[in-house]
Amino acid sequence: MKKCIVSVLMLLMPLAVSASGGAGNLDKVYIDVSDQASLQRGARTFVNYCLSCHNASFMRYERMATDLGISEALLREEMMFASDKPGDLMVTAMPAAGAKTWFGVVPPDLSLTARSRGADWIYTYLRSFYADESTTTGWNNALFSNVAMPHVLYQWQGTRAATFEGGGVADVSSVRYQSVVPGTMTGREYDAAIRDLTNFMVYLAEPAKLVRYEIGFWVMLFMGVFIVLAYLLKKEYWRDVH
Ligand code: HEC
Numbered sequence: 001m002k003k004c005i006v007s008v009l010m011l012l013m014p015l016a017v018s019a020s021g022g023a024g025n026l027d028k029v030y031i032d033v034s035d036q037a038s039l040q041r042g043a044r045t046f047v048n049y050c051l052s053c054h055n056a057s058f059m060r061y062e063r064m065a066t067d068l069g070i071s072e073a074l075l076r077e078e079m080m081f082a083s084d085k086p087g088d089l090m091v092t093a094m095p096a097a098g099a100k101t102w103f104g105v106v107p108p109d110l111s112l113t114a115r116s117r118g119a120d121w122i123y124t125y126l127r128s129f130y131a132d133e134s135t136t137t138g139w140n141n142a143l144f145s146n147v148a149m150p151h152v153l154y155q156w157q158g159t160r161a162a163t164f165e166g167g168g169v170a171d172v173s174s175v176r177y178q179s180v181v182p183g184t185m186t187g188r189e190y191d192a193a194i195r196d197l198t199n200f201m202v203y204l205a206e207p208a209k210l211v212r213y214e215i216g217f218w219v220m221l222f223m224g225v226f227i228v229l230a231y232l233l234k235k236e237y238w239r240d241v242h
Pocket residue numbers: 045046049050051052053054103105106107108110113117122125126146147148149150152153197
């Protein structure tokens with residue numbers, strides 16, 4: 001009986017984990033790590049706007065450039081601000097102690113965030129910032145209440161105020177945004193840019209996915225050819241039986 005209870009509890013465990021992950025009302029994002037152009041655009045945003053605070057310490061610039069088809073010249077000119085060697089890990093120049101004083105928390109390493117939080121979470125999070133006078137940074141987030149991160153892409157999205165339906169708690173399902181200062185991008189363009197960034201973070205969390213895609217293609221091709229051969233052989237063997 002005890003064993004039975006334990007196994008039921010273990011079965012329910014994933015539910016508990018996903019429940020603690022917070023909001024069930026995440027916006028869905030279409031992820032496609034075989035879309036190299038999207039990954040390149042996401043990488044550009046990532047190195048320009050995120051690496052100044054966050055690390056992606058499992059990734060080297062060189063590996064990223066090779067995987068995403070980025071030339072070394074472009075890599076050096078436009079994507080390497082925190083370092084000067086392509087073989088370096090993608091780590092921020094910001095000292096952790098300083099970050100702790102400035103933000104109250106050290107910005108977490110983003111290498112595996114797409115796995116721990118999920119792509120939909122990241123996509124929703126980066127589109128849920130709003131201006132809030134009551135916080136230290138002047139920004140708040142409907143998905144991550146009182147987040148210590150400022151809205152670093154506010155120039156793209158513009159400044160927005162938020163109200164919550166029924167005066168309820170800050171929550172993505174009841175939020176209504178009002179534009180205060182328009183951004184340089186339209187809503188659609190901003191969503192597309194965040195989709196690319198999220199796509200890149202999914203790649204970052206599992207670079208081997210790209211290799212698997214490639215192997216997958218050859219495996220499928222082999223299977224296709226093999227099926228044809230096997231069929232022809234079967235026909236040959238059974239010809240005299242019928
Ligand atoms: C000015 C510094 C700064 C910049 C630039 C910055 N962040 Fe952050 N970020 C933070 C801090 C600080 C936190 C921790 C927030 C907290 O715990 O309240 C954070 C948290 C996050 C989280 C939540 C991680 C988790 O699992 O809790 C994600 C995702 C994230 N940042 C993504 C990004 C992306 C993508 C960019 C680039 C567009 C970016 N950040 C740029 C400071 C920054």
